Amino acid sequence: MNFPIHIFLIIPFIGLIVSFLIPSKKEILISRLAFYTAGITLLVFIGFIITWLIQGHPSINIAEVVLYRTHGYEFVVDLFFDKISAVYLMVGGMLTFLITIYSRYYLHREKGYKRFFSTILLFYLGYNTTVLSGNFETLFMGWELLGISSFLLIAFYRERYLPVRNAVKVFTIYRIGDVGILLAMWASHHLWHENITFAKLYNYDLVHEHLQNHSLIGVIISLGLLVAAAAKSAQLPFSSWLPRAMEGPTSSSAIFYGSLSVHFGVFLLLRTFPFWEQQTSVRILIGLLGLSTAIVTTLIARVQSSIKSQIAYASIGQIGIIFIEVAAGFETLALIHFAGNAFLRTYQLLVSPSVVSYLIKEQFYNFVPRHKHIEDSLPKKIEYSLYILSMKEFNLDHVMNVWIFYPMKFIGKKLNFITLKNVFYFFIPVYVLGMVMLHWEDLIPKSIHNVLPTIFSFIGLAMVLKSFSERRSPQLAWLLLVMNHFWVALAISHNEHFDAEHISLYLSGIVTCGILGFYALSRLKRLEPSYFDLNKYYGHAYEYPLLAFVFLLASLGLMGFPISPTFIGEDLIFSHIREDQYFLAFFNSLAFIMGGIAIIRMYARLFLGPHIKTYHETPYQSS
Numbered sequence: 001m002n003f004p005i006h007i008f009l010i011i012p013f014i015g016l017i018v019s020f021l022i023p024s025k026k027e028i029l030i031s032r033l034a035f036y037t038a039g040i041t042l043l044v045f046i047g048f049i050i051t052w053l054i055q056g057h058p059s060i061n062i063a064e065v066v067l068y069r070t071h072g073y074e075f076v077v078d079l080f081f082d083k084i085s086a087v088y089l090m091v092g093g094m095l096t097f098l099i100t101i102y103s104r105y106y107l108h109r110e111k112g113y114k115r116f117f118s119t120i121l122l123f124y125l126g127y128n129t130t131v132l133s134g135n136f137e138t139l140f141m142g143w144e145l146l147g148i149s150s151f152l153l154i155a156f157y158r159e160r161y162l163p164v165r166n167a168v169k170v171f172t173i174y175r176i177g178d179v180g181i182l183l184a185m186w187a188s189h190h191l192w193h194e195n196i197t198f199a200k201l202y203n204y205d206l207v208h209e210h211l212q213n214h215s216l217i218g219v220i221i222s223l224g225l226l227v228a229a230a231a232k233s234a235q236l237p238f239s240s241w242l243p244r245a246m247e248g249p250t251s252s253s254a255i256f257y258g259s260l261s262v263h264f265g266v267f268l269l270l271r272t273f274p275f276w277e278q279q280t281s282v283r284i285l286i287g288l289l290g291l292s293t294a295i296v297t298t299l300i301a302r303v304q305s306s307i308k309s310q311i312a313y314a315s316i317g318q319i320g321i322i323f324i325e326v327a328a329g330f331e332t333l334a335l336i337h338f339a340g341n342a343f344l345r346t347y348q349l350l351v352s353p354s355v356v357s358y359l360i361k362e363q364f365y366n367f368v369p370r371h372k373h374i375e376d377s378l379p380k381k382i383e384y385s386l387y388i389l390s391m392k393e394f395n396l397d398h399v400m401n402v403w404i405f406y407p408m409k410f411i412g413k414k415l416n417f418i419t420l421k422n423v424f425y426f427f428i429p430v431y432v433l434g435m436v437m438l439h440w441e442d443l444i445p446k447s448i449h450n451v452l453p454t455i456f457s458f459i460g461l462a463m464v465l466k467s468f469s470e471r472r473s474p475q476l477a478w479l480l481l482v483m484n485h486f487w488v489a490l491a492i493s494h495n496e497h498f499d500a501e502h503i504s505l506y507l508s509g510i511v512t513c514g515i516l517g518f519y520a521l522s523r524l525k526r527l528e529p530s531y532f533d534l535n536k537y538y539g540h541a542y543e544y545p546l547l548a549f550v551f552l553l554a555s556l557g558l559m560g561f562p563i564s565p566t567f568i569g570e571d572l573i574f575s576h577i578r579e580d581q582y583f584l585a586f587f588n589s590l591a592f593i594m595g596g597i598a599i600i601r602m603y604a605r606l607f608l609g610p611h612i613k614t615y616h617e618t619p620y621q622s623s
Contacts, residue, residue, distance in 0.1 A: 003048055005081050005132060006064055008089065011041045012125040019121055024114040031104040034117040038100050038124065042093035049086055057083060061134055061199040068568050070502065073575050075568045077141075078134030080198050084270050087335045088131040088263075091342050095259050096124050102350060103251040112156055116249065119156075123149035127260060131267065135197045136185045137571055139271075141562045143181065146261055147174045148556065151600065153252040154245050155608055164537060164608040166244040171600050173241045175593045176404065177231025182574065182589040184224030190579035191217045201274040208278065217579060222276040225268060226286060233265025234316045235293045235323065239300075240396040242316055246308040250349060253308065258315055258345030263338050266319060269326045270334060283327045290323025299390045307352045315345045408594065412469025415462055420476050427459070427483070434490050441494070453495035457587040460487030464591045468598040471534045475521050477602055481558060481595050482514035485566075488573060488588055495584065496576040506569025513557030513564060520551040524606065534602060537609020548607040555603050559596035 015037030022029050052058075060081040068075040099120065107113055126145025133139035148171075155167035188196055191214055201207060211218040229235070234242040245257045256262070269286065276282045294317045301313035318341045325334040375383050389395075418427075434456060437444055444452075460483070467480040489503055524540060524547060525532045531540070541548035557564040570592060577585050 003051070003060070005048075005060060005062065005079055007044060008041060008128045008132060009125065011044070012037060012121055012128060016118065016121040016125055019114070019118045022114065027108065027113055030114050030117050031100070034100045034121060035097075035104065037121060038093065038097040041124075041128075042097050045089055045093050049090065052081075052086070057086075059199065059202075061197060063134070063197075068505070068572070070499070070572075073572060074195065075137055075571060076135065076195060077138050078195075078197050079132045079138070080134030081132060084267070084331075084335065085131050087339060088267060089128065091339050092124070092127050092131065092260055095255055095342065095346055096120070096127075098346070099251050099255045103249070106251055107249060112158070116153070116156060116252070119149050119152045120252070120255075123153070123256070123261075130264065133271075134199065135195050136181070136188060137195060139268075140181055140185070140571075141567070143178070143264075144561055144567075146264065147171060147178075148561065150174065150245070150256060150261060153256060154248045155604070156248045156252065158541060158608045159539060159610060160247075161537065161610055163247040164604050166247045167608075168601055168604050170241045170245045172405075172597050173231050173238050173400075175596050177228040177238070178596075179589050179593050180224035180227030180229075180231070182224075182592065183585060184221045184228070185571065186574040186577060186585050186589070187217045187220045187224065187579070189575045190214075191221065198271055201272065204274070207275060211278065218276075218279060219282070222279055222282040225272055225276070226282070226289070229265035229268045229323075230289060231265070232268070233262055233319050233323075235265065235289055235320060236296060237396055237399050239293060239297055239313075239316050240393055240400065243304075243306075243309040243312040246312060250352065254346045254349035258311060258349045259342035262315060262319065263322075263342060266322050266326060266334065266338055269323070270331060273326065273329075273331065277329065287324050287327035290320040290327065292320075293317070293323070294320030296394055299386055300393050303387065303390045308349065311345060311348050311352065315341065408465055409469050412465040412467075415466040415469075418463065418466045418480070420473070420479070423476075423479065423483070427463075430459075431483075431486065431490065434494070438490070438493055449494065453491040454581070454584050454587065456487050456491035456494065457584055457591070460484040460491070461587045461591040461594075463487070464595045464598065468594055468601070474532065474534055474602055474606060475518065475525070477534065477598065478514070478517055478521055481598060482510060482518075484591055484595060485510045485558075488591065491584070491588075492573050492576050495578070495581070502569070502572055505565050506573065507566075509557050509564030509566035509569070513554045513566075517551055517554030517558060520547055520554060521606075523547060524551075531612045532606075534605045536612070537605050539607070539609045539611035541607040542611045544607075548603075551607065552603060555599045559599050560592060 015033055019030065019033055022033065024030075060079075062079045063076050064079055065077045066074055067077060100117070103116065103120070107116055110116070122145060126142045126149055128142075129145060130139055130142030133142055151167045151171040154170055155164045157163045191210055231238045242257055242262065246253045248256075297313045297316040297320065301310050301317065304310045304313060318337070322334050322337050322341070325337060375386070378386075434452070437452070441449060463480040463484045467477040467484075470477040470480070485507065489507060493503070524544065527544065528538075528540060531538045553563070557566065560566045560570045573588065574585065577588065
């Protein structure tokens with residue numbers, strides 16, 4: 001079957017580009033563009049799916065574009081279509097089309113009307129890219145698009161404190177999950193010695209042969225995928241982010257966190273199932289994770305006072321059951337369960353405002369309390385303990401803070417010697433020394449040369465952690481993030497000879513976006529010298545929207561978003577880390593992830609949130 005399935009990417013992409021060109025005041029034109037984009041994509045897909053079913057529903061694999069090729073490496077945008085893609089595309093197309101209709105009237109005369117529909121189209125593009133991805137590289141492109149569109153939709157009411165704070169929190173959890181994907185991609189390079197396609201994973205003999213000789217790498221890949229899936233689908237211990245994501249508009253909550261985005265952890269497991277299905281320990285772990293999540297979130301949902309939180313935790317519980325179904329090998333059942341849960345949660349969230357008013361009337365006139373609950377059969381101490389734990393949401397936020405964020409901040413605060421002066425007096429000379437050692441590496445003892453890549457990578461990670469905890473100088477934080485990438489390039493150059501072409505590819509996006517971002521920060525400091533640090537949210541996007549947009553583009557490019565060559569360069573770097581260099585791979589992946597978190601935190605604190613100036617309207621902190 002030769003149908004060009006990339007049409008499902010081209011239509012949303014064209015709609016997204018056109019939406020940027022429409023003036024913000026043209027509400028009808030903006031909403032119609034989104035409506036027709038989603039509608040045309042859905043109609044084309046329905047026609048395609050009918051033809052596909054008539055022809056015997058064959059799997060389709062298309063190697064679309066080779067973005068970069070060098071000796072022993074190529075970055076290919078690969079597309080793959082099978083019944084998993086068919087179900088996800090059908091559900092996604094129908095719900096996106098429904099949300100565009102609903103939001104036309106729901107968001108009428110909102111300040112960010114155009115911003116909302118542009119972000120929805122960006123999400124739809126990322127959704128289709130992920131669903132149609134034929135290899136890890138293409139999947140990661142869509143994964144990144146989903147992450148940034150999620151951040152922008154949660155922070156839609158950007159003049160309020162809580163939506164912006166929660167948007168940063170959700171993006172942070174997403175980025176932590178990305179560590180798993182990066183490590184899985186790195187290990188996959190060494191297991192297959194190529195950018196393996198998902199179509200090849202269905203070759204049982206090929207997979208079995210490779211895993212038989214490299215069982216440890218197989219476990220690392222599977223665990224990395226599980227971490228990414230758990231973070232994306234809000235499984236334990238990441239479950240607390242989903243209710244916080246409900247701070248955005250009801251329509252984006254419905255399409256994102258009730259139905260589509262939250263099920264991508266399930267998609268990742270389904271797509272890679274042929275790889276880990278023979279690893280019994282991994283299947284047991286996935287099943288236990290889903291079971292524990294279903295039990296804990298069901299208990300939490302029963303004590304929630306907010307209807308959105310109830311729906312969020314109920315959805316997480318159902319996804320936990322879907323994890324069990326995937327682990328058991330019930331692929332078709334998992335797809336049916338996904339579709340049913342997606343449509344149900346979308347409906348519940350869209351009608352939730354009306355349901356609240358109905359229930360209030362019911363409570364006043366016809367409410368009859370239940371006299372017997374299932375919890376009453378438990379001993380009272382256990383019942384009360386479960387109730388208190390459920391009210392506290394099993395302290396999931398505290399667990400994440402204690403085990404992940406507090407250690408990072410603690411380490412960063414201990415690096416106070418990294419100042420702008422010391423960067424020039426100490427770190428730049430050390431970097432120059434590293435370049436000299438690279439040129440004369442034949443004179444360096446082998447034992448020293450072997451540890452240099454890890455040392456240089458660790459120095460880059462230290463700069464990222466310092467940037468993450470920096471509060472006083474946004475310019476220092478930005479420079480540290482830029483310099484981290486130079487340390488990474490130096491580390492990989494010492495590890496395996498990095499050609500000048502590879503270095504220029506990787507650093508070209510870093511240098512361009514670094515200069516652009518530094519210019520935006522310098523410009524903002526000249527305009528607002530009194531409100532230029534990272535101690536609070538300043539809301540400068542209200543008065544300087546163009547500057548905020550420029551800094552956002554620079555931020556995306558610096559974090560390796562697929563708008564600059566850095567995205568390809570990051571994947572190329574991991575292909576030059578050997579399979580036994582666990583520390584080097586971990587330091588680099590952690591630096592990339594924490595750098596992205598630090599960048600988004602910087603953007604949010606400078607440009608989003610309640611405006612610092614008193615002549616602007618300031619909403620309450622709590623919503």
